[in-house]
Amino acid sequence: MPYLTKDKTAEFFTKFGTSTTNTGSIEAQIALLTERINRISEHLQENKKDFSTHRGLMQLVGKRKRLLTYLSNNDLQNYRQLIEKIGLRK
Numbered sequence: 001m002p003y004l005t006k007d008k009t010a011e012f013f014t015k016f017g018t019s020t021t022n023t024g025s026i027e028a029q030i031a032l033l034t035e036r037i038n039r040i041s042e043h044l045q046e047n048k049k050d051f052s053t054h055r056g057l058m059q060l061v062g063k064r065k066r067l068l069t070y071l072s073n074n075d076l077q078n079y080r081q082l083i084e085k086i087g088l089r090k
Contacts, residue, residue: 004032012032012035015028016028016031016085027082029067031086037057037064040057068083
């Protein structure tokens with residue numbers, strides 16, 4: 001069973017983006033990547049020798065980092081709000 005159903009992804013896009021059809025919004029993409037990273041991290045805590053999934057996790061973290069850098073360079077206020085909503089930095 002997939003952990004990201006259509007309903008759940010639509011919920012992310014309405015919560016962090018402007019609407020369900022705006023799938024290209026940076027904020028929604030970062031929120032979706034964060035959810036995927038959290039799920040994969042839980043999987044890797046149980047399966048420590050799953051190295052291919054670990055590589056995929058590192059790629060997702062790098063992609064999220066690039067998107068966050070882009071957002072911070074272009075819209076600092078929105079970046080700070082998103083960080084607080086998602087709870088990335090403490």
